[in-house]
Amino acid sequence: MMPIDFPVEDDSPDRSDVLSGVVPDRPDKPEEACGVFAVYAPGESAAKLTYFGLYALQHRGQESAGIATFTGNQVHLHKEMGLVSQVFNETILNELPGELAIGHTRYSTTGSSRVVNAQPAVVDTRLGPLALAHNGNLVNTPELREELLQNNHNLVTTTDSELIAFAIAEEVNSGKSWLEGAISAFHRCHGAFSLAIGTPEGIIGTRDPNGIRPLVIGTLPPANSADPLRYVLASETCGLDIIGAEYLRDVEPGELVWITAEGLASFHWITQPQPKLCIFEMIYFARPDSVMNSESLYTYRMRIGRILATESPVEADIVIAVPDSGVPAAIGYSQASGIPYAEGLIKNRYVGRTFIQPTQVMRESGIRMKLNPLKDVLAGRRVVLVDDSIVRGTTSRKIVKALRDAGAIEVHMRISSPPVTHPCFYGIDTDSQDHLIAATKSVQEIAAQIEVDSLSYLSWEGMLQATQENPEHFCSACFTGDYPVGIPEPLKRSKLMLETKRPALETVTPV
Numbered sequence: 001m002m003p004i005d006f007p008v009e010d011d012s013p014d015r016s017d018v019l020s021g022v023v024p025d026r027p028d029k030p031e032e033a034c035g036v037f038a039v040y041a042p043g044e045s046a047a048k049l050t051y052f053g054l055y056a057l058q059h060r061g062q063e064s065a066g067i068a069t070f071t072g073n074q075v076h077l078h079k080e081m082g083l084v085s086q087v088f089n090e091t092i093l094n095e096l097p098g099e100l101a102i103g104h105t106r107y108s109t110t111g112s113s114r115v116v117n118a119q120p121a122v123v124d125t126r127l128g129p130l131a132l133a134h135n136g137n138l139v140n141t142p143e144l145r146e147e148l149l150q151n152n153h154n155l156v157t158t159t160d161s162e163l164i165a166f167a168i169a170e171e172v173n174s175g176k177s178w179l180e181g182a183i184s185a186f187h188r189c190h191g192a193f194s195l196a197i198g199t200p201e202g203i204i205g206t207r208d209p210n211g212i213r214p215l216v217i218g219t220l221p222p223a224n225s226a227d228p229l230r231y232v233l234a235s236e237t238c239g240l241d242i243i244g245a246e247y248l249r250d251v252e253p254g255e256l257v258w259i260t261a262e263g264l265a266s267f268h269w270i271t272q273p274q275p276k277l278c279i280f281e282m283i284y285f286a287r288p289d290s291v292m293n294s295e296s297l298y299t300y301r302m303r304i305g306r307i308l309a310t311e312s313p314v315e316a317d318i319v320i321a322v323p324d325s326g327v328p329a330a331i332g333y334s335q336a337s338g339i340p341y342a343e344g345l346i347k348n349r350y351v352g353r354t355f356i357q358p359t360q361v362m363r364e365s366g367i368r369m370k371l372n373p374l375k376d377v378l379a380g381r382r383v384v385l386v387d388d389s390i391v392r393g394t395t396s397r398k399i400v401k402a403l404r405d406a407g408a409i410e411v412h413m414r415i416s417s418p419p420v421t422h423p424c425f426y427g428i429d430t431d432s433q434d435h436l437i438a439a440t441k442s443v444q445e446i447a448a449q450i451e452v453d454s455l456s457y458l459s460w461e462g463m464l465q466a467t468q469e470n471p472e473h474f475c476s477a478c479f480t481g482d483y484p485v486g487i488p489e490p491l492k493r494s495k496l497m498l499e500t501k502r503p504a505l506e507t508v509t510p511v
């Protein structure tokens with residue numbers, strides 16, 4: 001059976017096209033912006049622990065990676081374009097001494113794809129250097145940039161992350177301590193920011209007042225039993241698991257944690273935080289083995305599959321997933337409907353992981369993701385195809401055609417999230433609104449375009465019900481347009497359609 005090529009518009013983007021300097025097609029799935037990791041681990045190589053932490057967080061950014069370590073007032077930095085396994089080797093890690101490290105994996109949502117924009121961002125202050133790793137996006141970047149330029153800062157990158165680092169330096173250089181300076185700078189930032197900041201004295205971790213992007217705290221046992229615990233920060237719990245760290249708790253929205261030789265101290269720099277965790281982290285971005293809201297995302301995604309089956313039943317012979325991200329919801333759909341689950345599409349997991357210096361020929365093959373339909377499973381069957389989202393719809397159409405070519409007699413698509421109608425301004429790379437298929441087309445029109453026999457989305461209520469949390473505690477703006485942090489007009493105009501072309505919002509509409 002010949003593999004069928006699909007563009008890299010699925011859940012596992014290969015950013016080697018970016019490395020080659022060729023502008024790729026826009027992906028058909030939103031892409032996560034960054035992963036951050038930090039560790040203070042006396043008696044261990046902090047750089048090596050950080051390497052493995054970043055390795056587990058690779059799905060959060062595949063464009064560049066970096067680690068900064070501290071020995072006293074000296075910072076040691078290595079960052080490059082590429083995957084974590086390409087950027088670091090044993091020799092490089094041995095040249096990053098110290099017990100305190102900050103790490104970052106990046107996919108650019110602000111600033112271009114150049115090594116100068118890779119993180120951690122390192123800036124000097126009167127108290128010594130700081131190294132900052134950021135996940136999220138500020139919405140007041142132009143204003144903050146203008147303020148800093150007026151104060152004669154020598155900005156060298158085009159990222160909002162560097163602006164936060166310079167804002168902290170500015171506050172510290174005005175006579176404040178690390179903590180006072182950081183808190184003053186955080187108040188100047190609006191938008192999404194989960195940060196890990198290394199200093200010669202310790203690590204600062206924080207989340208914006210809405211906690212839009214995740215950040216968790218873990219512990220490692222001390223090297224000697226009389227010593228205090230050693231602390232780790234990571235975007236997701238999978239970054240803790242890989243180094244054997246125990247999950248302690250989330251960094252709370254508007255909280256600052258200060259990790260030093262004395263242990264961990266906590267400060268709240270906002271009196272009334274309003275939690276708004278990005279719901280797309282739960283539906284799709286974060287790894288299924290990561291834990292959020294006290295359960296694995298695998299369990300959450302199975303539950304949304306069960307709700308989807310209840311909301312949108314259909315007569316069919318098998319349930320299959322678009323691998324890998326659609327798998328848990330497809331299993332949940334199968335459990336609730338009683339329709340057997342089968343593997344109908346096999347993904348070549350190693351595509352996009354073999355590049356070092358892509359040539360044109362390599363790039364052309366590398367920007368295709370190979371999914372191989374299993375003819376034996378599909379031929380003569382009525383198929384329920386479960387995916388986590390449709391953004392532009394181009395990949396869905398190709399997959400549906402591949403299933404029919406393999407002999408499927410009916411294809412009923414079920415999406416385990418509501419229609420994506422609005423772009424993200426908080427650190428996820430979505431297309432502008434006019435390119436989002438659900439922003440301009442009805443469910444029936446989308447079904448016709450991707451050529452399925454029926455199409456249904458999870459309802460917004462169903463998605464929130466599945467969280468088993470207060471629905472007010474989530475950002476779901478890409479489904480509703482209800483942005484928790486106000487978007488300034490010029491930024492709005494850059495991505496939002498001036499007039500809505502979308503038909504009235506349907507929740508679930510089997511065709």
Ligand code: SF4
Nearest residue numbers: 278424475476477478
């Ligand atoms: S707009 Fe969407 S992708 Fe962005 S933070 Fe909110 S829910 Fe997440």
